[in-house]
Amino acid sequence: MASNTDVSERQRSAQQRLRIIAGHLQKREENEHTALSAQECKAETSKSNAAKVPKRRQEVMKWNGWGYSDSRFFFNKKGQAEFTGKRYRLSGLILPSLKDWFEGTFGANLQHKTPATASLNVSAVPPPNLNEVFVEELKAAGVALSTDPEDRVFRSHGHCLHEIFALREGRIGRIPDLVVWPSCHDDVVKIVELACKHSVCLIPYGGGTSVSSALECPPEETRSIVSVDTSQMNRILWIDEKNLTAHVEAGIIGQDLERQLNESGYCTGHEPDSMEFSSLGGWVATRASGMKKNIYGNIEDLVVHIKMVTPRGVIEKSCQGPRMSTGPDIHHFIMGSEGTLGVVTEVTMKIRPVPEYQKYGSIVFPNFQQGVACLREVAKQRCAPASIRLMDNEQFQFGHALKPQVSSIFTSFLDGLKKFYITKFKGFDPHHLCVATLLFEGDREKVLQHEKQVYDIAAKFGGLAAGEDNGQRGYMLTFVIAYLRDLGMDYYVIGESFETSVPWDRVLDLCRNVKERIVRECKERGVQFPPLSTCRVTQTYDAGACVYFYFAFNYRGLSDPIHVYEQVEHAAREEILANAGSLSHHHGVGKLRKEWMRETVSSVGLGMLKSVKDYLDPNNIFGNRNLL
């Protein structure tokens, strides 16, 4: 901890600057509506301005499902789907075609319900196994903490299907014994020191959006498990406008970070689909990827400096040089460490001025092959827009089912006309066509120019421009999909998403084989109705692409649906690996995909990672047992 003095010194100066900036910000906030006319950077953002995540998250968020308590899908008395709340574009709207799609796709029936347990049965929660001395010393150090059952249950899980399914049934497994809320880097240093001293197990907790079983408490853990909730470390400590960087506490969640930066005219541009809830520290710990990485880069491109507290001490670099040749980059030990090495407390990130102009778009292709060929060409010419995604036919239909009720006859007439043009006049088979959604960003003029370039390439592959609306709806799907899963679970439908990255020449084969494998495995395991097995190419790179799968099925008639689900997902991952796909593009490994780590990075590679762990954390204080 040699650098402690530098740190506090720098922190002091940073805090000074921050005060000035804060004053600056406040002034703007007063006349927010007029001051900043810049378009909002993200596809969908919470309208509520009640910033910051409260300690008692369960007061605004569901304890056994995705997202805000006030936002959920349900089927109204007329059997039409509605989305409640006021936060989203879809909020308060009726989605007339969702029911038919839902019943048709899954063979589900609105009569057959599987409601969740309404509230947490506190008596079912095991009493905390506390390390009294640790708790006392922590209290003495002034760190906020709680042993409340609700607080502990909330931090015992991520959002894997099996985790949510168990909560809905009211089943509680091993959960943290204590939740602590550090409010700054120093608090974390304190916590880690005490944890080492008293041998308790720490599990860092950011946004809680993990889908890799990374937050699951190892059931075999006998020490007291302490969940380190970073949500109160959520300040932007300084913004450096000369170098375009911002120094931010790692507990800040994506939407708060973007909103606050927007207020001073900046953004990070990092927008993972989970950005409403996921935290900066979580992004670093899992090697996150954002939707607009084509302009802004993935987390590893965005990060300039990381500070992490480990049992061995604080790790950080001495300067913020944009690139260094100083041995292997220590950031790469931290990024993707999944909470096994320490707690990321502060991060310096690149920022950009908020773009002047943003435009959605979409292209219809006659089939998926053509679409992939087009994306490959776009990648080859290195002219990908901020985001470009290609949905397969099933996902296109899924997206369509989310069309809100059209207000005027004229709009529906126009829709009909478009459909006629594409399917009849252009001869696209509605069961094969697929859609690419696009998001352009930048100067207005450049965006328009860029747009033309992309559409010209698309035309060579039989693609037709299909309007902004389709594009925007495509992005909306990614924000509401998790809410939709909760709806499905009310009616015997369970599902999940998973992802991979793969070289260009294997994209088509991988998509086909994995989708087919899912369908066959479901059939073999007695799933009565064909599953939804769909994918999209969601990121493009020079040498390959990221592919994202949705997989869901109706589990009526199965005695152990979660087991079946897990077997199928396992088979799908095997198929991905056999088709040259990676173990994960951005979700991480957690405990869910641990078994494949050795074959993924080789025994020697695994040994390297283990030796880092052994050096930093010989007593396995950070004992979530992810990754290795």
Add this chain to the structure above:
Amino acid sequence: MERLLREHTLKSEPENVFDILEERRRGSDISHALRTFSAQPYRGATPLSVSALNRMVQESQYLRYVISEIAVESGEPHECVKEEAVSILEEMSQNLQLSFIRLMGFALTKVFKRLFSSIRVNEDGLARLQQAIQEHPVILMPNHRSYIDFLVLSYIMFTYDLSIPVIAAGIPLMGMSLIGEILRRSGAFFIRRAIGSDKLYWAVLSEYVRTIVRTGFAPLEFYVEGLRSRTLKSLKPKLGMMQMVLEPFFKGEVYDITLVPISISYDRVLEESLLAHELLGVPKPRETTRGLLKARRVLEENYGCMHVYFGKPVSVRELAKGRIHRGQYNLIPRDLLLKLSVELQEFVSDVAHLLVQLQERDLVLSPWTLMALILLQNPDGVEWNTFTHKTLRLRTLAAQLGARIDWPAQLLDSEVMLSSMALHHSVAHFENGHVRLVEEAGPGPVTQEEAVFRRASAVLMCASYRNQALHVFTRPALVAVAMTSAPSYSKDDVFSRFCFLQDLLANEFIFMPGHAAQDFEEGCSGLLRCGALSICDHGLRVIEEEQDTIVFLSAVLKPFIETYQIVFRVLCEETFQTFTEKRFVPDVRAAIMKLFLSGEVRSYECLSSDTQKNALSALVRMGAVSKSRVAEQFEYRVNHSAVRRIWDTLDGSVTSKVPLYSRL
């Protein structure tokens, strides 16, 4: 794979068999040819025209790599190599057109109706095939016993509204004027014989085949045995085509590939006398259109029934499960010209062997195949009652061993046999209560040699029918022979003897390499099933009352073992120190003929050039003969003492050398 074979032995539920000629005899041929054809294609297929398919092959990354590699190696300009590739492709490619299928359909109806009393097809198999075609690329893998079966699958599939296959054919067929073009338009593509080391040809062909499989252009039909079997016995599978077909699966370009074994058998084979002549060294006539027209004579005969049995579709993915690591192309481009890993090569070989075995097991046997077996064991003729009695016993035995016998139940056994006799009047005849082989009548007086040839020709013709049923008995018979010649009845001794015999006869019968233990088990359980054997404390025991079953089964293999012994004997003569491939058959034949004339050899089957060649291959495989390339042809060099050792082992005078053959 074992599981598949085992399941196969157990199940024998009768299938719904249907005569497709019956309808043709009632309905109009022309309206059959013009019927509405609406097949359900493979649902993952990319609709492609023939020219688009060819373009795809030409423009493939794989060919581009190979062409530039060859251009560098040979120093020829890139363009020239490319042009050559294009012309190879042109020579090769099919041009499937429905109108020609209709034309062929019309012509074949006429021919079939004339030749065959019925064409019996298992409809359940067709239903399975129809299902399979829609799900994955399908490979049809029939055996090849007669020229006539070349288009019969296309004909059946046309009749049943199934996608018309493209067919891998030997290039001689293309040479026939007009017929070649008709075949091409009926879906045949042509492959040169002996591609050997022609890298460019190999590349074009393999890319062509892979593209057909990958795109699901049409079901692909090919003969895994490579050639028409001259002996009607299954041939050792050729692996080249099999590999090309499986590669798209190895590389993840298709989800799965379905292999459909198809067993074609005939009551009577059109080429029966031709086959025997070829085996005796009379060269086969070249495939010409004129030859075909001349062969019209054969149209005047009745050939009984043709059986086409569509076997259970085999999923390559299932076979590969847990056996091959499919990630092996993760670190290299799949388009590179690379040799298959050893693991994959072994898999290819096993799959090919498996398919041949499945073909064998589904083969529908006519009563005549059993009668032929009895006849051959009684070379001097047999009295009718004994003949009937023995044949019926054999029928029971064969059924116990899992044979599919088409023995009409509604007729008296003697009627069935008599009608078989009538059908095969050219092979055997029945006179004064005696059945004997027919010898070809020739003009005028004959030399002693000619007499031997005539007799041999009759025997080999008869043998070819027996050969269709051999696979039923092979494994139990090998155990039987092993038992009679092993030093003791202990399981280990019998097994090591079994291994030696199996190794020796590996070119003669189809055994999956490395599966001796399973084959042995199968042989034993066959003997157990027919009550000829009991197993106790690591020892085998022959049941006294069923002693003659063991004797009979040993006799099944006797002609082959005798031939091997004689070939070994001949090769041990001084004159056979070294010889060329070309000289082998005539020289050995002459030597054996000498032994015949001196009365030292009596078995006419020894004259089969096929068995002689197999014996030589066995020696090469076992290291007693070395084969080397000398000036454009192969030369063999015999290690006399090694041959003698193997010969002695075979004779049983020396018990098997443990280190050499023990695999337990």
